[in-house]
Amino acid sequence: MGVQLGDIVEAKKIAIEDLAGRTVAFDGNNILYQFLSIIRGRDGQPLRDREGRVTSHLSGLIYRNSNLAEAGIKIAYVFDGKPHSFKRQVLQQRRQVREKAKKKYEKAVKEGDPITARRYGQQAIVATTDIIQDAKTLLTHMGIPWVQAPGEGEAQTAYMAQKGDVWGAASQDFDSLLFGAPRHIRNLSVTGRRKLPRKNVYIKIEPEILELNKIMSDLELTRSQLIDMGILIGTDYNPKGIKGIGPKTALKLIKTHGTIEAALPHIKNPEFPHPLDEIKELFHNPRTTDDYQLEWKKPDTASVIGFLCGEHNFNQTRVMNALEKLNKGFTKTGQRTTLDRFFG
Numbered sequence: 043m044g045v046q047l048g049d050i051v052e053a054k055k056i057a058i059e060d061l062a063g064r065t066v067a068f069d070g071n072n073i074l075y076q077f078l079s080i081i082r083g084r085d086g087q088p089l090r091d092r093e094g095r096v097t098s099h100l101s102g103l104i105y106r107n108s109n110l111a112e113a114g115i116k117i118a119y120v121f122d123g124k125p126h127s128f129k130r131q132v133l134q135q136r137r138q139v140r141e142k143a144k145k146k147y148e149k150a151v152k153e154g155d156p157i158t159a160r161r162y163g164q165q166a167i168v169a170t171t172d173i174i175q176d177a178k179t180l181l182t183h184m185g186i187p188w189v190q191a192p193g194e195g196e197a198q199t200a201y202m203a204q205k206g207d208v209w210g211a212a213s214q215d216f217d218s219l220l221f222g223a224p225r226h227i228r229n230l231s232v233t234g235r236r237k238l239p240r241k242n243v244y245i246k247i248e249p250e251i252l253e254l255n256k257i258m259s260d261l262e263l264t265r266s267q268l269i270d271m272g273i274l275i276g277t278d279y280n281p282k283g284i285k286g287i288g289p290k291t292a293l294k295l296i297k298t299h300g301t302i303e304a305a306l307p308h309i310k311n312p313e314f315p316h317p318l319d320e321i322k323e324l325f326h327n328p329r330t331t332d333d334y335q336l337e338w339k340k341p342d343t344a345s346v347i348g349f350l351c352g353e354h355n356f357n358q359t360r361v362m363n364a365l366e367k368l369n370k371g372f373t374k375t376g377q378r379t380t381l382d383r384f385f386g
Contacts, residue, residue, distance in 0.1 A: 047216040047272070049289040051257050053228065053250035061249070062114030063375070065336070066227060067199040069213035070119040070188065071169055073231050074177055076214065077102030079164040080232065086159030087151065088167070091354040099173055100354060103180050104346070106231055108364035111371025118208060118336050119181055119188040121174060122195040126324060128279040128316050135281065140166050183346045184368060185339035193329035197221045201330040208336070210251070219254055220272050220325045222265060226252045261293060269325045270302035271295075273314075279321045284312050338375065341368045 081098040082088050088098040110117055125133060143165035150158035181188045191198035199211035200221035210225035211218040219226050229249045258265060274292035276283025287295070287309070299305040302322075306312050314321065343365055350356035 047219070047275070047289060050261065050293055051216070051219075051252055052260065053252050056249050056251050058110065058113045058115070058230075058249060061227075061230075064209040065116040065118065065207075066210050066212050066230065067118045067120050067189075067202050067208040068231070069195040069199055069211070069215070069218070070121040070177065071174070071195055072213045072215060073102075073119070074099045074169045074173065075167060076232055077106075078167040078169065078173075082160055082163060084156060085151070086147075086156040086161075086163050088163065095354065096173060097354050097356070099169070099177055100180055100350060100356075102231070103177060104184070104350060104356075104361060104364050107184065107186060108367035108371070110230070111375075112367035114371060114374045116338055116375050117186055118202075119177075119186065120191050120195045120198045120202070121178070121188060123190060123192040123329070126193060126279070126329075128321065128324065131315060132278045132281040140168055180346070180349060183342050183349055185341045185372060187334075187336045187338060189331075189334040189336075191329075192331050194221070196223075197328035198330050199223065201328075202334075202336075216252075217277070219252065219257065220265075220269050220277070221328055222254070224254050226254070228252070261297075263293075263296065266326070267296050267301070269322060270305075272325075273302060273318070273321055274305070277321070277325075279316065279324055280314050282315075284309055286310075338372065340372050341365055 077099045078088060078096070081101050088096045089101055091097050107117055143162045147159055147162035147166045150156075150162060178188055189198060189202070194217070196211065196213055196215065196218040199208070199213070200218045200223035202208045203211045203218075203223045203225065210227045211223040212227040212230045214228055214232075216226065227249060228251075229247050232247055254265070257263075258268060261268070263271065271289075271292045273280060274284050274287050274295060275289055284292075295305040295308065296302065299308065302318065346365060347358060347361060350361050351358045
């Protein structure tokens, strides 16, 4: 879930075309969960092949990425490594939520209730080792580079953005801002009309960008203070935050007292599951790696067709259309990179 900053930071709406020529690193696990949650059949169940294997994530990867590539965006994926021990609590909570949701999902499917099945099916999803490996295999066939992070994927995307290897970090969570990503992009993988939970209301989802320097300027905070504020609200390392403190109160406390340490005496019964200085250190100096290469290649048509259509029963005509878009995107971004280098 990550830190919740939506109430106090202002995102700028953008069009996909505004990102043409840019390189964006996706938080791979975050994006896979979106695809698994959203891409479902009318009965609320995830898409599956004839062997019963879930394919919703593969559908999202081939069709969404082909659209982004055609628009001239260079995409890379970063996958989570081993979670830090401080994250065990939030992972356990997520497992419990999924287990409860799975039981309700199975009951709804048995009773023929697609609306309820969809709602609880979205909560019951889990990106298994097989699902993640299939995603990496497909990305390789598509010519899209992926990076294995040693720890948090968002920490790695932020690091790559800080180095200038990618232009921005993409995820639905806000954590990459705390990790220092200069640009954070949301809704890039889920644009379009989306139904609000439990309501017969649809809203338009558009890409949006948040710039770290602008946020710090608007809120009059340093990045260290932004991290302090995030910890007060709650992060994956201290998921409950401080009871009764939301984004606006946390902002006021940090602006008034300067640091989380100075604010604590003014907070009733502040508690943290782990030492505060160690939680802060995870944001200031997260586990990252320089052991990666970002190389975009022409899609391997035969491998994509064999993997999706041969192994997972995808419609070949639709996949070929997606491959055509990927090839156009590869040609477009390759030409732009060459020109940028020439005119430097």
